[in-house]
Amino acid sequence: MKRLIAYTTTRDMTAKLDPHRDDEGTAFVKLARYILRRAPGLRAITYDTALRGAHRAPLIADGLVVFTTQHGGLAPESLQRFEDGSCRHDLYVAEGRVCKRLITDDGATHYTPLPVEELERRESKRTRFYHRLTIPCQVKNHTLRIRVDETPEDREIDPSTKRQRFNRTEHLRQIPPDTHAGRRLKGFRQDSESQHSRFDQSYPHKRVPAYRANAALLIYIGYAWLSNSVARAKITRTLAG
Ligand SMILES: [Zn+2]
Known part of the structure; x- marks a missing residue:
């Protein structure tokens, strides 16, 4: 038996x-x-990897800074091309933040995180959060703002994939985990x-x-x-x- x-x-x-x-x-x-x-x-909440972008999005819209460790295995995604004069910079999201993609001389792809100068918070019906970023460049250092809360455009369904256009709060983190601030916040988990x-x-x-x-x-x-x-x-x- x-x-x-x-x-x-x-x-x-x-x-x-x-x-x-x-x-x-x-x-x-x-x-x-x-x-x-x-x-x-x-104002802020820390939790563990069980929280994904879909869970963080409504809490961020409520005005909270939500810190959790980053879920592994997320492939880098193209975010946008930044253009200023003769400059072109291809920006990607990797490891929870905006990165510049570089191709090394042996052909390998390398994602360099852009420095986050400030996490800006703007009050409205749904609170908005931005990363104020610098793109270091030989021509001149560029600055730009990138939303790190979920936008209405993000939630639209892409007809080709039948999925939400961009899972922003999964890929872009208010406090990127692998930073000094992220490591400190990790210690505040329950x-x-x-x-x-x-x-x-x-x-x-x-x-x-x-x-x-x-x-x-x-x-x-x-x-x-x-x-x-x-x-x-x-x-x-x-x-x-
Ligand atoms: Zn440039």
Whole structure:
């Protein structure tokens, strides 16, 4: 007789077993907007890679600076050709920011990030954000502004691909992750991230051995209970000492 072993994680729980479930990013957007309505002074939010451009876009339009680590595996995309007098510069988006494409003498393509001088914020019905950029050039240094919030034109459907024209908030980040500011903001992610990581690592293959969603949930609650108990015991001992 075959013995079936089901391994599941929270992400594997099906909608049928857990009808109230949202994907993590959607749930986060709802939660962030709930907080923003009650705390309108909120200006910035940090989270992890679960947030993609589609999730960041509405929060950015609400006026927030949204920092998350960048999702890997995004191919560079052509953004626009910048023209000024006799100058032509082909601009691309790569690694979350605007880059100048250069072809090296051995024919390789190289994307050089353009310096972001300022993240500008302009209030309107939907808040707009811009990168004020410099294009270093032998003729003269050029400056330009590029929107880093989603525009109505971005949302139009391209008839040839049947997809949104440009997923701007996926490719262009208000704070590019691989920068000094980005590395600092990464440290502001919620402490529960390290708990999630420890939880994953405490099982072989980073999988929780459980049959179905309810059983998995029981393990998660048990883990949270244990974790909180350890924290409580340590704090109690510290206060007593
Ligand atoms: Zn130039």
